[in-house]
Amino acid sequence: MSQFMIRYTQSKLFWPFAALVLLLLINFFTIPGFFHITIKNGHLFGSLIDIMNRVIPLLVIAIGMTLVIAKEGIDISVGSILAITAAAAASLLEVAPLPYAILFALVIGLICGLWNGILIAYLKIQPMIATLILMTVGRGIAQLITGGQILTINNKAYEYIGKGFLLGFPFAIYIGLAVFCIVLIVKKKTALGLFLESIGSNKTSSHFAGIRPEKMILIVYIISGICSAIAGILVSSNVSSADANNAGLWIELDAILAVVIGGTSMRGGRFYLGGTLIGALFIQTLSTTIYSIGIRPEMTMVVKAIVVIAVCLMQSGEFRKLIRQSSFKKKVNEA
């Protein structure tokens, strides 16, 4: 039994999953009707559906971020890319049909990712610094596109992406799941996925094995850029507007948190897409819980900070050693 317990508690997915379940339990006991789901006009409504709907932009960005962090990288420009693509799609929608606007937004995401990737892979600039450039410039560019205004979107088809329902569920959930499944399949079933993981674990040996790290690093930043573009489309269509200043503000931090809570180490190596999914759900559930329990919404950030430190301490080998030592000492004293 204890062997069994140890094996499961050692798993990277155990702690985030336990935390999520704990959070849901708190909700179950404190908020009546939290798990209640009703059907109105053929659509599902309820707190759980709401969480699932709201988490999608964060999840999509966090998936891209997982790949980046697995390469010992970081992409802090995702929020700015989100703002640029939202602004670009919104402004193009005024003159062009929907498919062009979406395609244009995705291409812009790709170009942003390519820019980050070239700086990091070929010019060998530290990831944080390289993406810092786009983070600073990005909001400026987004404001340039929108002319400093908040662009409103009047396109029913575009709004469907972020607000519509398909088979009872919000349409955004399908997009989120699609992105998740595609990346999962790429990771599990293709050579690309294997290469991605091997470079994170050991750059030198994968170089000797004939994998070109530069190309892989370029690819993950492009993926991250495209993910941010998808999130940009989702966010802008959900609120029917593009706000260059506030769209996706601080989403990079939430995304990094989701990845780290999900068990992917900031030092690269193996990555856990399932963990990222749980991490993103955890963060969104935490925000929703704080709002619905009646704690002042201002507390969200304090709680997030404490949770992050707690989760990171759990994952830190040094901390575990400390705990083990103190419990060992206790045993010795008792004896």
Next chain:
Amino acid sequence: MKKISHRINENNIIIIATLFLIVLLYGYGSLSFTGFLSMQVFLNLFIDNAYLIIIATGMAFVIITGGIDLSVASFVAFVSIITASLLEHGLHAYLVILLTLLLGIIFGAGQGYLIFRFQLHPWIVTLAGMFLARGLCYLISTESVEITDNTFMFLSDYKLYVMGENYISIGVVLSIIFVAAAIYLSKYTSFGRYVYAVGGNVSSARLMGLPVGKTTIMVYTLSGFSSALGGFVFTVYMQSGYALHLMGMEMDAIAACVIGGILLTGGAGYLIGPVLGVLSMGMIQTIIMFQGTLSSWWTKIVVGFLLFLFILLQRLIVIRRGKKRMHSIADLHTDSASTKQHASIS
């Protein structure tokens, strides 16, 4: 007295480039706009950016050790709002200042301890610190709190006249003292040497027996103190406490360090650099303000572009340094090989 060398080398080229940039920007500004060349416009650069100079200088120490501190901007907002609310409750001004400085030291030391003791990533820890400080701001007040305390009013209105009509504020005096102390600390104390050694190579610093842990905790403490001091200067400058003050300023501080030639890989850089970085960024802002028709977001774009150029320059220097090291190792090898040959011949 040691002779100061005037040669341009890879250690000071970024500083020289930044100085050149400042002169270029200043020259462009004074040729294009009337009234730009006044002494007061130049001094206003210092007055408006005094807090940023202090914070960027504190951050420089952290960056030289190879770390990062993202919590500075939030902590400044925290200092501003806690100062405002404590003054509202009638606490004495000097006591409040002392308290906030102490808080900064504790906050920074806590972060440093977590980073060193548990080997956590500085990014994550200071990110959490950033959330914590901002969250505490919101807890204290979500509204902007005005400061009406007499001492703070006096400090804010105080004008130190230099060269006739022109003046500087208390904040500028503090920032100059702080920068001077930082330069002394980095150049003439063992702590300064440790900081560079840890940033250059942690393992060899540890093997040399340097107190790596103490140094790491100290630099974050210093950064916490500098953000508290910067927060004080900023509060005096703004005369209000507000949770939304200075959103994203940590990136400005990092950018100032980069433009000022603090190598982000750690281990190199002069402490005068951040000041020059802040000045050149302030100069861009002033030019855009004087220009009038350009919108404020151009500041972001231009600063971002500059950041890109300076990062490229840093990169080139690191590549060159790497090559030089390779050469010197190769030279050593050939030297030892030739001595062996000599030995075998004789």
